Amino acid sequence: MSDPPKASQNEYWSVDSQPAKLSGRVPLWKAPAVLVTFTVLGALSLVVLQNDALLGSFFTANDWVFAPVPGQHFIAIRHFLLAFFVSFGLFANGSAIVRLKFIADLVGSFLAICLAIDLLSIFLWQAFDVPISLRNLQIATGLIGFAVFSARLYTWGEMPAPVHMAVTPAHPLRSFGRFGVLVVLAGVLSWWVNKLDLQSVSWLRGRALLGGLGPGVFLFLPSLFFMMYLLAVWDRRKEKETKDFAPDVTIVIPAHNEEYIIAATLQAIDKAAERYSGQVTVYVVNNNSIDGTFAVANTTFDHFAYAKGRVINEPRPGKAHALNTGFAAVTTDLVIRIDADTQIDPDSLRFALRHFTDPHLGCLGGVPNTRGRSLFERARLAEVLINHGYYAIANTAIDGQVAIPGMFAVYHSDLVRQLGGFAFGLNGEDSDMSMRIGELGYRIQVDPQVRYESEVPASYAHMREQRMRWFRSAFHITARCREATEFRNPSLRGWLVLPIMLLNTAVRTMGIPLVIFGLIELLEPFDTGPRPLWTAVAAVILGAPTLVALGAVLINKTPRAILYLPEYTVFRMMRAYFTLESMLSIKLSGRQQKSPIQLPELEQITLPLAPEPDTLEARGPASV
Structure with a gap:
């Protein structure tokens, strides 16, 4: 594949960058203001808490712990969370009264919640002589604090109206059982390793790769996902494929100001x-472009030797409008959506479509690739190998994969119409579509042999726009697919995966503040309590993610x-910063979630009518 042309010179901003009803622009000063406020508030209030005699008599653990419990901890996690809640709320996207509420x-x-947990721990200690150590208490309340943040932001934020959806996963008992x-098994393995005195683990802990955590805590999640990955690979080998299966397929490409790259x-x-060996038809949907996208696409189609294509004009701005217009013209059973800045590998079509x-x-994706020509491209390669080439494949073992990115996604065209x-x-x-297809009972799969190169932002501004959009999507998809989270619907995606997505977003939002707070406790000269290990602070930046990345x-x-x-x-720390900005962009209102959008019966839903003939330009070796 030849080198693609230079990166786009436009501002990468479109109607999809920031849904007007759900989010607002975040000035560049706002996230630094949150961090500065948090640093000052966290440090000063920590000094008061740890040095005031009256407060010290009530809160003996040097944190807002309401009960005397045995043991000690190395970070005042409750204090951290409370300081962050106030700092974030002061600069959130809403009126002054809404922010205060x-x-x-x-x-x-x-x-x-902290008070309830502390009272329960006292009860267990006094009634049953089952003391809960302070460290374990802090770990539990820390996780709860992250969950509280994501849950309250979800409730207070403006979110998409939920859609009335069929929640009939194919094998819920198998998914939950697996x-x-x-x-x-992961818990038993972690417990067993914790009983061993392994020098290798001690070496890793001493170099911040375990962050001072016990090997049992450290091993649980990595071992869980590794076993899921192995199970997914086993499932993949049991699949029956017909390698020469090559049905006709249509490719839909939404394109907004893509003159610079659409030819590649x-x-x-x-x-x-x-x-x-099947017929490949390509629809480029020219979506309100003001550059030469239309002309470049047509010229490229004129030189097609094996596929054939058309340009469809869709004047309404928005990728969803372009996709729906393109899908309306599809007549094949299978359809692929590809982003306009994505170049697929020569074997991707035959590798992808033989699965069907x-x-x-119901839906299949692949693994992106980059050439490592810049800092962002090199970091992005590691990121996609972890997220797409490892975690996404592991999730398929429990039918838990939600998102098949729109960079390259294969669908049954009738399923898209039904939805x-x-x-x-x-x-x-894109995640909304793959999630709902999975909840209809169809498999969602990722094939690492299906490779493609998608443009990696070359500038800070472009990366910021992209990541703020991506990180908001976890909240938008959860709200849109709310019915999958309800107790009456036995959905592992809804009950487990979507909440974990929100929790992970909360953890990432607080990544940089957590490093700052660790340094405050580590260096603060008036601290009278135990200090965090420097390895625990460094592990927020290095730690387990580094080892998981190496494995992936x-x-x-x-x-x-x-x-x-x-x-x-x-790049992970930059990603955490963009997540903070993304959460600051969510509009706060405190209004109740809207009632589900009532759609007609699924089989009656159709996409818009195909465009009029004069908006279609046939190109290629033969007319479509």
Whole structure:
């Protein structure tokens, strides 16, 4: 594949960057203001808490712990969370009164839960002689604090209206059963290793890779996901494929101001069509472009040798509008959506479509690739190998994968029609579609052999816009698919995966403040209590994610990405900063969630009518 042209010179901003009803722009000063406020508030209030005699008599643990419990801890996690709640709320996106109410709700909810937990720990200690150590108490309340933040932001924030959806996963008992068994096995393994005095573990802990955590705590999640990954690979080997299965397929490409790269994207498709025996039809949906996208696409189609294509004009701005217009013209059973800045590998079509001999497969994705030509590209390679080449595949073992990114996604066209097309006015229309297809009872799969190169932002501004949009999508998809989270619907995605997505977003939002607070406790000269280990502070930046990244790189047989792990570590902190900005963009209102959108019966839903003939330009070796 030849080198793609230079990166776009536009501002990368579109109607999809920031859904107007759900979010607002975040000035560049706002996140630094949150961090400065947090640093001052956290440090000063910590000095008062740890040095005031009256407060010290009530809170003997040097944290807001309401009961004397045995043991000690190395970070005042409750104090950290309360300081962050106030600092974040002061600069959140809402009126002054709404922000104050939001802060009161966050602080009040968290303190009430902490009080209940402390009283329960006293009861267990006094009634049954089962003391809960302070460290374990703090770990539990820390996780609860992250959950409280994500839950209250979800409730107070403006969210998409939920859609009335069918929640009929194919094998809920198998999914929950597999997950339960793997959790037990991971717990037993972690407990067993914890009983061993391994010098290798001590060495890792001393170098901040375990962050001072016991090996049992450290091993649980990595071992759980590794077993899930192995199970997914086992499932994959049991699949029955017909390698020469090559049905006709349509590719839909939404394009907004993509003159600079659309030719490379189309040329890559034509090369892939050369190795694919089925007919490949391409629709470029020119979505309100003001550059030469239309002309460049048509010129490229004129030189097609193996595929054939058309340009469709869709004047309404928005990727969902472009996708729905393109899908309306599709007549094949299978359809692929590809982003306009994505170049697929020559074998991607034949590798992807042969899976669809299985009628229960509803959606399939691949693994992105980069060439490592810049800092962002090198860090992005490590990121995609972890998220797409490891975690996404592991999730398929329990039918828990939610998102198949729109960079490259294969669907049954009738399923997209049944679900009413792609949703407009939210972030994550691709995840919404794959999530709902999975909840209909179809498999969602990722094939690491299906590779493609998608443009990595070359500038800070572009990366910021992209990540703020991506990180909001976890909240938007959870709200949109709210019915999957209800108790009456036995959905592992709804009950477990979506809440974990929100929890993970909360953890990432507080990543940089947690490092700052660790340094405050480590260096603060008036601290009278135990100080955190420097390894525990460093592990927020390094720690377990570094070891998981190394494993994912090796599993995906991409050794050159090992050299990029230091840059990926820096990128993770930048990603945490963008997550903080993304959460600050969510509009607060405190209004109740809207009632589900009532759609017609699924089989009656159709996409908009195909465009009029004069908006279609046939190109390629033969007319479509």
